[in-house]
Amino acid sequence: MIREFALFAATVLLTACASSPPPAVLPSPAPQGAVGASLIQPASGSRRMDLARNRRFIHPNLETSTLPAYPADLLALRLAPVVVCVDAVIDVAGMVSAAKVRRDDDCAPPVGLDTAAFEASALQAVRSWSYAPALLCEAPPDFDGDDACQADDAVETPTAVRLSYAFRFSQQAGAPQVERVGGR
Numbered sequence: 001m002i003r004e005f006a007l008f009a010a011t012v013l014l015t016a017c018a019s020s021p022p023p024a025v026l027p028s029p030a031p032q033g034a035v036g037a038s039l040i041q042p043a044s045g046s047r048r049m050d051l052a053r054n055r056r057f058i059h060p061n062l063e064t065s066t067l068p069a070y071p072a073d074l075l076a077l078r079l080a081p082v083v084v085c086v087d088a089v090i091d092v093a094g095m096v097s098a099a100k101v102r103r104d105d106d107c108a109p110p111v112g113l114d115t116a117a118f119e120a121s122a123l124q125a126v127r128s129w130s131y132a133p134a135l136l137c138e139a140p141p142d143f144d145g146d147d148a149c150q151a152d153d154a155v156e157t158p159t160a161v162r163l164s165y166a167f168r169f170s171q172q173a174g175a176p177q178v179e180r181v182g183g184r
Helices: 002-017 072-077 116-127
Strands: 034-040 055-058 061-064 082-090 096-102 130-132 134-138 155-159 161-170
Touching: 072 116, 082 116, 096 116, 116 161
Parallel strands: none
Antiparallel strands: 034 161, 055 134, 061 130, 082 096, 082 161, 134 155
């Protein structure tokens, strides 16, 4: 019995002393950035569509979109959030026919920061978007209802529009954070 106990104890000790592989060391995750986007009010002084009672505007519907990417070479800098505004012209077919960075009192770049990489990313993304085109519904001039698009002989005409977007590029300690920019 003593011999069996000694054999058992030796087996337990040898098992306990057996080396197990060291725990795997996982690489630190690469810094990530987050991008949020919002439709914002057009710049002050922009032309606005004036609609008579027999007309109604139908906003374009975004069908395909990709958010801009946070510029990879700037992730390690751990920058404060950067907001970039873009004006996009949506043509009668629903394609982005023009896009440019918007700079005004509502969309001013951070002082002292080169935002070119953020702007390029935002422009590249917006230029790839497509929409169901904006429509202008027009009923006969004597139309007296609430919705010109519901009139029996209403005419829907695709129309070009300009939309303004704000993109917020942000990160905190390499982890993404998405925030909505703007009031809607």
